[in-house]
Amino acid sequence: MAFEKVLTRNVGHPEALGVRGYRDRGGYDALARALRMAPEEVVEEVKRSGLRGRGGAGFPCGMKWSFVPRQHPKPKYIVCNADESEPGTFKDRLLMENDPHQLLEGCVIAGWAVGANTTYIYIRGEYTKAARILEEAVRDAYASGVLGENVLGTGFRHDIHVHRGAGAYICGEETGLLESLEGRLGQPRVKPPFPAVVGAFGCPTVINNVETLCCVTHILQRGADWFKGIGPDERNTGPKLYAISGHVERPGTYEYPLGITFRELLEGCGGMYKGRGLKAYIPGGASAPMLGVNDQEIPLAFDHLARAGSMLGSAAVIVMDETTCVVRATLRLSRFFAHESCGQCTPCREGTNWMAKILTRIESGKGTEADLDLLASVVPNVGGISLCALGDAAQGPVKSLLAKFGDEIRDNLRHGRYPLPRQRFFDPGAAS
């Protein structure tokens, strides 16, 4: 059976921006269905679907929901993580700008499932257009009886508030996000306790990514069996958005069954830019170790990429052609992590800066063999020993640079810098 796109079905249908248009296209049926089920049944359905978080960590969504205590004296919260800032990732922006109600519907379903009456959508501050569209959709949903005191006439109360961040990658980490939501520096918390028990404002909280909550909507609409039927195996299920960028002919967000291969994805977006050869690709955003020309048949799914030494992450695929200096590319990512480390834990704060500094020396032609040894000795000490995974993420690109592109680093050391002339993307003759 041909694969039917569901997450992006309303892209190109601007009428779906309004409640009426969204309903005409089948929207809010899933919510009505969920509200006829017992909350426990909704959790069970999502568990059975095999849905794993689409934000980066790939944690099973239904299991996360089931950690929230049923009986609890405090209010409970849903927090939608719309702080999309993993370099290379732009899929959630597409979902929010084109189909805001798909997300709102998922939020209310999640609220019903765990017994939460409030959702905060924490959206990165730079996404001003998406925030405007969401605010408008929320107003419309209140006016149409989808939100508020009496959701779809069932007596269930649910409120949704859009809350803007202010520019900090670490606020995509779920406890950093909660700190930021509460008006503080986005510095991750000590865990345990986990947010399911002590989350937003000290209350039980579920934090789900935008695409994850959109998947929930379709799981309730079509059933767990439909969702489970998509993807390579029962641990890697469902439709998936792949955001592909860099040196390809048609960068963009593409919806496929989870687990298509890099080669298939590349073909679907018109192949390499100007037909050039591939040097490396990153399968899951800046945190994911790079893969090379020999890794093109790996299914882009959680477990398959993990076995290959990388990760699906946010499924942001960044493609680098044969003219790319991978040292320079890695340096850019290392500078990013050094800038974004929140400064709380020493291994991450110091380690990300050390990696960026050593790579700067190597890239600029001032590096020595000793720098390479130093880099190799620093990398293992940056991750795994901090409050959050930013240090681990920062290791990813450098680890793979050392493992896969040692020859190229040595070329940098030997020749002073990248042996090819510095790549200029814009042809000076072409500009008018």
Place this chain on the structure above:
Amino acid sequence: MTNHATADHSILPESVRTEIDALRPRYPTTEALLLPTLHRAQRAAGGWLSPETIVAVADFLELPPAKVAAVVSFYDMFHDHPVGRHRIRLCTNLSCQLRGAEELLEVLGEEFGVGEDEVSADGRCSYVQFECLGSCDTAPMMMVDDEYHENLTPERVRQIVRALD
């Protein structure tokens, strides 16, 4: 106290206070209003948060000024120093770098005659390199104030910045 409050009102306009008061029921704590307040205060104050504005925000939300200042310094979208009338954020992260962002950074330098995060002589603009803005499929790109400008070329960047008032 009265004088203090009056002075604050000239720095943090009534319109901002009214908007924030309307948001209070959304959150169980006052502290959670800090980011929403800073966004609005910065806009009302011409793009950056002076020590006086920070104190006014702290007063209004009954928070320690040092706490507000720390939050301002933590987030890339808040500025504790003067910025140009227009604020340009050029994404130079990997996907944009691969498609020519570094060349666009040179163009911005030529156009304004100042370095990163400095205000152009006519006060019109300041520009910075920024981390990924989630527009990698239309790289290279930059944000001018609140608007995204995508699929840029050096020529297009010159046109855009020359049209700014």
